[in-house]
Amino acid sequence: MNxxxxxxxxxxxxxxxxxxxxxxxxxxxRGSASLTAAxxxxxxxxxxxxxxxxxxxxxxxxxxxxxxxxxxxxxKWRKDSVRKGTRTFVNPEGAHFDKxxxxxxxxxxxxPMFCFMCHEYANVKPTxxxxxxxxxxxxx
Amino acid sequence: MKxxxxxxILVIVLALVPYVGVTYGKLDYLFAIIVPYAATAILVxxxxxxxxxxLRRPVPFRIPTTCGQEQSLDWIKTNPLECPSxxxxxxxxxxxxxxxxxxxxxxxxxxxxxxxxxxxGSHKWLWLGGLAFHWSLLxxxxxxxxxxFEAMPFPxxxxxxxxxLLDVTVPTLFLTDAVALAAVTFLVLRxxxxxxxxxxxxxxxxxxxxxxxxxxxxxxxxxYVTKVNIMPVKALTLSLAHFGFDxxxxxxxxxxxxxxLVCVLLAYVPxxxxxxxxxxxxxxxxxxxxxxxxxxxxxxxxxxxxxxxYAEYEDEFREKMKKAGLxxxxx
Numbered sequence: 001m002n003x004x005x006x007x008x009x010x011x012x013x014x015x016x017x018x019x020x021x022x023x024x025x026x027x028x029x030r031g032s033a034s035l036t037a038a039x040x041x042x043x044x045x046x047x048x049x050x051x052x053x054x055x056x057x058x059x060x061x062x063x064x065x066x067x068x069x070x071x072x073x074x075x076k077w078r079k080d081s082v083r084k085g086t087r088t089f090v091n092p093e094g095a096h097f098d099k100x101x102x103x104x105x106x107x108x109x110x111x112p113m114f115c116f117m118c119h120e121y122a123n124v125k126p127t128x129x130x131x132x133x134x135x136x137x138x139x140x
Numbered sequence: 141m142k143x144x145x146x147x148x149i150l151v152i153v154l155a156l157v158p159y160v161g162v163t164y165g166k167l168d169y170l171f172a173i174i175v176p177y178a179a180t181a182i183l184v185x186x187x188x189x190x191x192x193x194x195l196r197r198p199v200p201f202r203i204p205t206t207c208g209q210e211q212s213l214d215w216i217k218t219n220p221l222e223c224p225s226x227x228x229x230x231x232x233x234x235x236x237x238x239x240x241x242x243x244x245x246x247x248x249x250x251x252x253x254x255x256x257x258x259x260x261g262s263h264k265w266l267w268l269g270g271l272a273f274h275w276s277l278l279x280x281x282x283x284x285x286x287x288x289f290e291a292m293p294f295p296x297x298x299x300x301x302x303x304x305l306l307d308v309t310v311p312t313l314f315l316t317d318a319v320a321l322a323a324v325t326f327l328v329l330r331x332x333x334x335x336x337x338x339x340x341x342x343x344x345x346x347x348x349x350x351x352x353x354x355x356x357x358x359x360x361x362x363x364y365v366t367k368v369n370i371m372p373v374k375a376l377t378l379s380l381a382h383f384g385f386d387x388x389x390x391x392x393x394x395x396x397x398x399x400x401l402v403c404v405l406l407a408y409v410p411x412x413x414x415x416x417x418x419x420x421x422x423x424x425x426x427x428x429x430x431x432x433x434x435x436x437x438x439x440x441x442x443x444x445x446x447x448x449x450y451a452e453y454e455d456e457f458r459e460k461m462k463k464a465g466l467x468x469x470x471x
Contacts, residue, residue, distance in 0.1 A: 002208075002219070002222075003245075004221075004222075004236075004242060004245055005221065007240075007245070008236070008240070008333040011240075022302070054430040064369075064417075066367060067367075068367030068368075068369070070368065071310045071311055072310050074310075112415070118370075118371060121290075121371070121374055122286070122370050122374050123287075123289070123291070123292045124311075124370075127307075
């Protein structure tokens with residue numbers, strides 16, 4: 001057994017352990033996630049759709065900015081509202097918005113495919129719907 | 141310093157070409173459609189030409205390397221991976237080279253200490269850096285399949301999930317993005333920091349490193365910092381994957397810099413050291429089983445020598461030999 005063979009054995013063993021742990025984690029996660037999602041759907045039907053306080057009919061920022069940075073805006077909003085408790089967003093024009101996914105859904109919720117059209121096309125899976133009800137899950 | 145600066149300037153100029161062309165010349169179609177197809181054609185045809193050229197050369201003899209004990213008598217322990225005696229283990233040896241860079245694992249470094257004393261020591265940093273560099277680039281390339289398929293294939297999705305395991309930053313940080321940038325930086329610095337390495341490094345060593353570094357840096361920047369509109373990008377890549385020729389919708393100039401540098405890299409591969417991606421499979425010291433003792437290998441270009449046996453010689457001179465009193469085998 002030279003050094004490289006030892007390395008090979010260690011590598012194979014490591015990969016095997018990694019794959020096994022990953023498999024069980026993902027398998028376990030899948031099971032629990034689907035269970036909770038089903039529970040939530042059963043308990044609170046149509047929780048989104050209704051619309052939160054929205055200051056204006058216009059979007060918080062220009063379209064180009066939103067296209068490129070919406071994920072960062074949402075991420076910041078989550079941190080601000082959940083961890084810091086600052087729930088009001090003021091855009092450069094001085095309009096006030098509630099830092100909530102419901103602010104977005106107030107307009108964009110009308111089209112249940114609004115998020116999915118682009119995200120499916122670009123093969124990008126956002127983590128929003130791990131916790132939030134997606135527009136697809138809300139009965140129209 | 142010229143060896144470093146020239147490729148650096150070349151990469152900067154190459155990056156400026158599409159930037160100027162798209163921003164001022166409205167050459168979107170050229171850089172989005174024509175250049176990628178041309179580069180891919182050069183890559184495919186160039187690699188085929190290269191590999192056919194190498195495959196046609198006869199390799200009549202095995203080249204036993206001194207890395208392991210060749211198969212011998214039963215009571216001598218052999219090392220089948222380092223010195224394979226059958227094609228299967230030889231294939232394993234090639235694969236250990238391709239996937240794990242086995243030869244670089246053997247890397248040593250000579251250092252001159254005061255005394256004077258010359259010391260050889262194991263030096264695994266090149267192996268580790270190379271491994272990190274190649275594997276992260278491979279995963280980055282596989283991840284780009286999301287642009288070329290309408291629905292992401294499951295293995296690609298799994299790789300992406302693994303790659304974004306940390307789940308930090310938005311958009312999610314891909315580990316391989318960070319590793320690739322770190323590794324390419326290490327590989328450049330490795331050539332620059334040591335006097336001996338500086339001496340043997342050529343501009344053709346630095347150019348691919350700078351090129352790949354620029355491609356990675358721009359790609360990372362497009363993902364995390366300076367955004368481009370991803371919808372027309374996906375439309376363009378899907379169209380390219382289907383061999384379409386539709387003119388693309390406007391995309392940021394930065395994307396064209398990324399794409400053009402990738403095209404330069406693709407076209408550069410068959411004519412540079414990067415051709416090792418295909419040549420590694422043809423290395424005679426790796427892919428031939430060391431069975432010189434078990435099998436006779438005849439050189440195919442040996443001239444057809446006309447041998448004359450002693451029997452023929454005796455047939456011709458038998459009478460003369462008899463007269464001279466020489467012994468003959470046949471009467």
